[in-house]
Amino acid sequence: MEALDIARWQFGITTVYHFLMVPLTIGLGLVVATLQTMWVRTGKDEYLRMTKFWGKLFLINFIMGIATGLVQEFQFGMAWSEYSRFVGDVFGAPLALESLLAFFTESVFLGLWIFGWGRLSKKLHLACLWLAVLASVLSAYFILAANSWMQHPVGVEMVDGRPVLNDIWAVLTNNTLLVAFPHQITAALSVAGGFLLGIAWYHLWKRRRDGIDTVNEDGTVNVGERPETGRDKTDYSVWIKSLRIGAVVAMVSFAGTAITGDLQGKLMFEQQPMKMAAAEAACHDGTSFSILSVGDVGAKNCDDVKAVIEVPGLLSFLANNNFDTEVKGVNTLIPEYQEAYGTHIPDDPKYGAQAGTEIDYLPVMSVTYWGFRIMIGFGGIAAAAAAFALWITRKGTVPQSKWLMRLAVFGILAPFGANSAGWIFTEMGRQPFVVAPNPSFTGIDQVFMFTAAAVSPGVSRAEMIFSLACFALVYLALLVVEVRLLFKFTRGGVPSAMPELLNSGGHDGGSSGGMDSAGGDDGTGSDGSGGGTRAKQPDDVLGFAY
Amino acid sequence: MISLPTLWFIVLAFLWTGYLFLEGFDLGVGMLMKLMGRSEKDRRVMLNTIGPVWDGNEVWLITAGAMTFATFPLWYAALFSALYVPLVLVLLGLIFRAVSIEYRGKHNDDRWRSRWDWAMALGSFVSAFGVGAALALTTTGLPLNENGDRVGGAFAWLNGYAVLGGFAVVAFCLVHACAFLALKSRGDIEMRARRAVVRWLPLGVVPMAAWAIVVQQQNGKALTLIPLVIAVVAVVLAWVSARRGREGWSFIWIGAFLVAGVFTIFASLYPNVLPSTLDPAWNLTVNNASSSDYTLTVISWVSLFGLPLVVLYQGWTYWVFRKRISAESIPAAHSVTAQ
Numbered sequence: 001m002e003a004l005d006i007a008r009w010q011f012g013i014t015t016v017y018h019f020l021m022v023p024l025t026i027g028l029g030l031v032v033a034t035l036q037t038m039w040v041r042t043g044k045d046e047y048l049r050m051t052k053f054w055g056k057l058f059l060i061n062f063i064m065g066i067a068t069g070l071v072q073e074f075q076f077g078m079a080w081s082e083y084s085r086f087v088g089d090v091f092g093a094p095l096a097l098e099s100l101l102a103f104f105t106e107s108v109f110l111g112l113w114i115f116g117w118g119r120l121s122k123k124l125h126l127a128c129l130w131l132a133v134l135a136s137v138l139s140a141y142f143i144l145a146a147n148s149w150m151q152h153p154v155g156v157e158m159v160d161g162r163p164v165l166n167d168i169w170a171v172l173t174n175n176t177l178l179v180a181f182p183h184q185i186t187a188a189l190s191v192a193g194g195f196l197l198g199i200a201w202y203h204l205w206k207r208r209r210d211g212i213d214t215v216n217e218d219g220t221v222n223v224g225e226r227p228e229t230g231r232d233k234t235d236y237s238v239w240i241k242s243l244r245i246g247a248v249v250a251m252v253s254f255a256g257t258a259i260t261g262d263l264q265g266k267l268m269f270e271q272q273p274m275k276m277a278a279a280e281a282a283c284h285d286g287t288s289f290s291i292l293s294v295g296d297v298g299a300k301n302c303d304d305v306k307a308v309i310e311v312p313g314l315l316s317f318l319a320n321n322n323f324d325t326e327v328k329g330v331n332t333l334i335p336e337y338q339e340a341y342g343t344h345i346p347d348d349p350k351y352g353a354q355a356g357t358e359i360d361y362l363p364v365m366s367v368t369y370w371g372f373r374i375m376i377g378f379g380g381i382a383a384a385a386a387a388f389a390l391w392i393t394r395k396g397t398v399p400q401s402k403w404l405m406r407l408a409v410f411g412i413l414a415p416f417g418a419n420s421a422g423w424i425f426t427e428m429g430r431q432p433f434v435v436a437p438n439p440s441f442t443g444i445d446q447v448f449m450f451t452a453a454a455v456s457p458g459v460s461r462a463e464m465i466f467s468l469a470c471f472a473l474v475y476l477a478l479l480v481v482e483v484r485l486l487f488k489f490t491r492g493g494v495p496s497a498m499p500e501l502l503n504s505g506g507h508d509g510g511s512s513g514g515m516d517s518a519g520g521d522d523g524t525g526s527d528g529s530g531g532g533t534r535a536k537q538p539d540d541v542l543g544f545a546y
Numbered sequence: 547m548i549s550l551p552t553l554w555f556i557v558l559a560f561l562w563t564g565y566l567f568l569e570g571f572d573l574g575v576g577m578l579m580k581l582m583g584r585s586e587k588d589r590r591v592m593l594n595t596i597g598p599v600w601d602g603n604e605v606w607l608i609t610a611g612a613m614t615f616a617t618f619p620l621w622y623a624a625l626f627s628a629l630y631v632p633l634v635l636v637l638l639g640l641i642f643r644a645v646s647i648e649y650r651g652k653h654n655d656d657r658w659r660s661r662w663d664w665a666m667a668l669g670s671f672v673s674a675f676g677v678g679a680a681l682a683l684t685t686t687g688l689p690l691n692e693n694g695d696r697v698g699g700a701f702a703w704l705n706g707y708a709v710l711g712g713f714a715v716v717a718f719c720l721v722h723a724c725a726f727l728a729l730k731s732r733g734d735i736e737m738r739a740r741r742a743v744v745r746w747l748p749l750g751v752v753p754m755a756a757w758a759i760v761v762q763q764q765n766g767k768a769l770t771l772i773p774l775v776i777a778v779v780a781v782v783l784a785w786v787s788a789r790r791g792r793e794g795w796s797f798i799w800i801g802a803f804l805v806a807g808v809f810t811i812f813a814s815l816y817p818n819v820l821p822s823t824l825d826p827a828w829n830l831t832v833n834n835a836s837s838s839d840y841t842l843t844v845i846s847w848v849s850l851f852g853l854p855l856v857v858l859y860q861g862w863t864y865w866v867f868r869k870r871i872s873a874e875s876i877p878a879a880h881s882v883t884a885q
Contacts, residue, residue, distance in 0.1 A: 063648035066601065067641040073611055077626025078633055081695070084626075088619020089837045096616035096845055099609040100852045108602035108860050115598040115867060159838075168844045206885065229885060456627040458695030467634045474638060478645060485652050491884035499880040 002353055004455045006464040007079040010471065012427075014071050016420050017475050021065030023419050026140060026185065027192025028058045029133035031249065033126075040126050046237040049494045049501075053238070054196070056497035059114065060485050064478060066107075071471065073099075079464065083434055083454035090156050090165040091146055094172075098142035105135035140188075141181055148177035150435050151426070152271045153447040163447045176271065179263040186256030187379075187422065189249055190415040194382050196246025197389055199490050201408035203239040204398045207231065213397055221396030230494055230501035238494060243393060247386040250415070254383035257418075261376075262318065269319035269327065271438045274337065274361060275429035277330045278368040280315060284329040289314035330362055337361040341437060345452055354452035363431045371425030378418035385411050550843065551836035554617040555819065557849065559812035561613060562681065565606035566715065566808065567722075567801055572596040572603050574723020576643055576670030577716070579663045582727075582742070586656070587873040588735055589663060593647065594876070595730040598867045600647065602860050604640070607677070616845055620835035621819045624694035625684050631700055632676045632708075639673035642666070654881040674719045675712035679703075682711020685761045685811050687821035692828050694820075707760070714754035718804065721750030725784075725800050728793040732872035743788040743796055751781050751803060758810040766814030773813065777806035 001009075032055045039047035073095065076084050084091075109132040116125045149155075155170030156163035165171070207213045212231055214222045225232040269276050280290060288310040313323030320327075328336075338361070347356040389408065392399065398408075430436045437448035489496040548556075575596050583589035596603075615622040626633060642665040650662035686707040689697045696702055724746065727739035755777065762770050784799030815821075819835055822828035836842065 059648065060652070063644055066604075067644040070608065070640055071637050073608055074626060074633055074637055077611075077615065077622045078630050079627070081623035081627035084615065084619055084623040085694075088615060088622065089841050092612065092616030092619055092622070092837065093841055093845060095612040096609075097848055099605060099612040100849060100856065103605045103608055104602065104856045104860070107605045108599075108856075108863055111598040111601055112863055112866065119866060164838045165841045165844070168841075203885075231885060456623075456630070456695070457693065458627055458691075458697070459630050460700055463630045463700045466631065470634060470638060474641065478641070481645075481649065485649065488652070488882055488884075492882040493885040495885070496882040499882075 001461075003459065003461040003464050004354065004452060006461065006468055007455050007459075008451070010079060010464065010468040011075065012424075013468070014068065014075065014471055014475070015427075016424065017479070018065065018068040018072055019420060019423060020416060020479075021061055021068065022140075023184075023188035023191040023416070024061050024195060025058070025065045026133075026136050026188035027190070027249075027253075028054060028061070028195060029129075029136055030189065031192050031196065031245070032058050033129045033133045036126050036129055040122050046234050046241065049234065049238050049498060050242060052497040053494045054242070056489055057195075057199075057486060060482065060489065062110070064482050067478075068475070079456055079459060079467075080434075080454050081456040081458070083449065086162055086449055086454070087150075087435065090149060090153075090163055090171060093165065093168060094142045094145040094149075098139050098146075102135045102139035102142060106132050106139065109135070137185060140184055141177075144180045144184060145172055145174065145177050148174045148180055151430060152176040152267075152438055153435055156447060158446060176264075176267055179260050179267060183257055183260035183264055186253040186260060187415070187419050189253035190257060190379060190382060191419060193246045193248070193250030193253055193386060194412050194415045196242045197250060197386060198246075198409045198412035200239045200243035200246060201389065201398050202405055202490070203493060204236075204243065204393075205400070205402075205405040207236065207239070208397060208400055212236075215395075215397065219395040223396075228502070230498075235494060240393070240396060243398075244390065247390045250386035251383050251390075254379050254386075257379055265318040266320060272430065272436055273328050274330070274333050275363065275368065275426070276319060277328060277333055278363040278365050278429050279372040279425065280327070280329075281365045281369040282315070282327065282329040283331050285326045285332055286315065286329060288312045289318065330365075334361050341448065345450060351450075351453050354450075359432055359450070361432060363429045368425050368429045371421045371428065374421035375418045375425060378414040378421065382411060382414040382418070385414075549832075550839055550846065551617070551832040552817075553846065554613075554836065554842055555812070555816060555832045557853075558610060558614060558617070559808060561606060561610040562812075563805055563808045565603075565610055565677075566718070567804055568603035568606055569600070570715075570719045570722040570804065571726035572600040572723070573643075573670045573674045574719035574721070575727065576647075576666045577674070577720060578667075578723055578727070580667040581720075582724075582735065582738055583663075584734075586659065586879075587876055589659075590651075590876045591731050591733070591735050591871050591873055592727060593650075594871045595727060597647070599860075599863055601644075602863065604644070607640075613845070613849075617837050617842055618819055618830075618832075618835045619837060620694055621684075621830050624688070624690055624696075624830060624835075625680065625820055628688045628690065628696035629680050629683065629703055632679055632703070636673045636676035636680070639669040639671070639676065641669070643669035643673065651879065652882075654879045670719075671716060674716045678711040678713070678715025679708040680711075681811075682707045682714070682757055684820045685757075685815045686764065687823040687829075689824050690820070690822040690828055690830075691824065694828070694830060697824065707757075710753055710757050710760070714757045717750040717752070718754050721747050722797075722800055722804070725788070725793065725797040728788075729797050730870055732870040734873070736870070740788065740791065740793065743793075744785070747781070747785050747788060747796075747800070751800075754804075754807050755781075758807045758814075761811045761814045764814070765818070766810070770810050770813045773806040773809040777803050777810065780806055 032051055035047055035054065036051040038044070039051055076091075109128040112120065112128040113125065113132060116128060119125075120128065149171055152174055153163060154174050155165060155167035157166050158164070171177075204213070208215070210226075210231075212224045212226055213236060214224065216222055223233050223236045225235070265276070268279075282290075290310050315327050316323050316325040319325060338359075341359070341361075343358060345351050345354050345357050345359055349355065385408075389398075398405065432450055432452065433448055434451040434454045435447060435449040437446070495501045575592050579589055579592060583592055611622070614625075646662040646666040646669065650659050650666070653659075683703055683705075686705075689702050691697050721743065724739045724742040727735055728743060731739065758774055758777065762774055780799045780802040784796045784803060787793075787795035787799055817831045817833065818829050819832055820830040822830070
């Protein structure tokens with residue numbers, strides 16, 4: 001492998017990994033903020049418990065997103081310096097805005113939220129969480145603005161061979177961005193929905209297994225309690241509400257991804273016809289959507305691909321809202337691309353080993369074809385499972401089946417899979433370009449960059465191997481740690497985030513739900529060096545935090 | 547009227563100063579976890595002094611990096627690719643540090659905590675050292691060719707300045723962290739930190755002062771001697787304040803030393819942003835490495851409102867969490883068990 005290939009693998013691995021944490025952070029953040037809002041409005045204990053429990057898992061996941069996000073920001077310059085030079089005038093701006101307007105807000109206000117229980121007024125504390133969560137949504141907007149520009153360059157003019165920004169508004173209202181953003185936010189919510197559903201199912205199942213909840217003859221649930229373990233009747237409400245909220249979120253968000261995804265398909269048909277064809281593994285022009293093709297979908301030779309199940313007209317509908325638009329196939333598009341952008345990489349030293357080689361305009365079709373289908377399939381499966389879960393728990397609890405429980409927990413992975421597959425599809429489908437040209441009437445035709453030209457010329461293969469190995473190993477180890485912690489805190493139930501529930505069956509003297517900790521170590525108003533006069537007592541907030 | 551690229555050179559110097567000031571003490575606290583923390587309670591006191599704020603502090607680094615990308619893409623590309631290996635280590639250090647802060651308390655087990663404390667201490671050390679080396683090298687130069695690409699292999703950047711810069715930031719972080727702990731904790735840690743400031747401050751600022759003097763001598767102007775003198779005065783005042791037990795003032799004066807020191811370094815560097823050691827004609831400067839005026843204008847307007855806002859709400863955080871942390875305020879570790 002050349003440095004270029006290693007750099008691509010590294011970007012792929014670190015990005016897909018980072019993106020395991022991101023949708024859960026965004027989706028779960030929105031859910032937790034909503035739950036806390038419910039608590040502030042109703043004062044019901046179950047919402048406080050939900051806030052703290054889901055908030056705890058949110059934090060365990062959040063930190064990994066932070067840690068791995070740093071790599072994302074650095075590696076443009078480190079491994080892709082030519083890319084950074086080429087696009088810096090336009091691409092850097094959304095990243096700069098993201099860090100200034102979103103990351104600061106996210107980090108600072110999340111710190112206030114973690115440590116602010118009981119120190120800030122309830123409403124102010126809630127506002128801090130909303131600010132942090134909305135900032136994470138805003139950061140998605142900016143990073144998608146940057147990515148959408150790579151898919152569909154707008155707002156620039158070419159000066160001395162480089163795109164120079166002349167309309168920031170065009171970049172921030174790029175039509176590619178305007179559909180990618182809601183698509184991503186709803187996809188993030190589907191991750192959160194599946195997460196709530198699977199974990200809540202597990203706890204309801206365990207309450208039944210342990211004989212706390214029983215089912216009457218008519219199927220309705222008989223809620224019991226074991227307060228000394230924190231599993232009282234409120235605990236039941238926590239899980240059944242979480243399950244239902246999760247299921248509804250999963251279904252609604254899938255509908256959202258379908259609608260926005262459809263809009264994306266139509267833009268893709270205009271902006272990146274090759275990606276559309278590659279998503280279909282379509283060699284020839286046609287109108288049918290293949291549900292299953294056999295043979296080597298990666299082959300350019302059409303004889304190898306046989307569409308077994310096809311829906312006539314569906315592809316045309318996805319692309320152009322009717323049933324008879326001929327969607328161009330690979331064999332039609334390749335000559336068009338060759339004519340527009342050349343048959344060979346220019347014979348220029350900056351292209352390194354790639355200089356003068358023939359350009360392969362076809363993305364890796366086995367990846368794009370299956371990536372597209374996994375995205376839709378996993379998303380659909382999760383939504384269907386959510387509908388099933390709502391129906392089967394209509395009388396108040398889950399079945400005793402261990403396998404169904406395992407399936408529900410395992411199903412948490414489906415929306416994650418859909419998210420990753422969607423991104424792998426869209427990024428691999430853009431190859432061989434890192435900045436994709438838009439051949440039709442939209443966008444600016446001559447702004448494009450081959451991936452082969454983007455890598456850092458000064459960085460050696462050995463350095464790339466070193467970093468790839470480091471990141472891959474560290475990420476793998478940390479993934480194991482994170483997942484084990486998530487399991488541990490999930491198994492612990494609500495008391496893992498509210499240990500006070502275990503003390504004397506819920507509340508002790510002054511502590512009600514950990515909310516009233518002495519706002520500091522030595523009483524109010526004595527932050528000088530004189531020392532407090534009140535008896536010192538442990539600060540429960542620090543128990544929730546670290 | 548100064549030009550937009552010059553304005554952005556100043557803003558970036560401000561961002562780096564902000565980063566070193568804020569993350570300086572929390573990187574230092576991370577390193578001190580293994581140097582100063584003797585008991586588990588000690589370490590939790592130390593950790594909780596930076597708990598609510600460290601993440602916001604780290605964003606100054608991300609912002610400095612992203613702003614460099616947006617305003618000086620050629621500087622960003624050249625510096626980050628030339629320093630490939632050290633930046634990989636910085637990133638790994640920051641990853642371990644961040645994760646250790648969040649995860650160390652997640653098992654009630656001494657071995658688990660001790661491992662994460664090592665991760666935090668080493669991660670903090672490596673990232674502080676690496677950031678220092680990178681900043682020193684952007685001020686003293688790298689072997690760059692005409693395109694801004696490093697010549698001479700993976701370790702062509704390694705020289706005495708890199709080591710000096712690395713030690714400068716590490717030593718500064720340690721001293722700054724001691725001053726911070728003296729200000730933010732109560733009890734044993736406070737006492738130890740107070741003594742450490744008095745004892746180590748004179749030594750801890752030497753490498754950074756040396757770095758400032760080197761850059762000043764290499765390409766500084768007469769005017770950049772002024773902040774250098776201010777830096778020296780600030781150190782003296784910091785030390786006197788620390789001796790008198792005025793930990794607030796000593797913390798502020800150490801900060802003033804940093805501001806003056808970084809100002810000296812960046813002012814001396816100007817108009818270069820990253821000199822080439824191979825040929826001065828290949829130096830990256832504020833004029834040949836910057837983005838277009840349009841891009842700079844856009845980011846300037848956003849920053850004009852965004853940056854003061856950040857300073858304001860981040861300042862508010864420090865106000866909210868202004869109380870000292872003592873061992874008595876640390877609750878017992880709780881074990882999470884499966885239901």
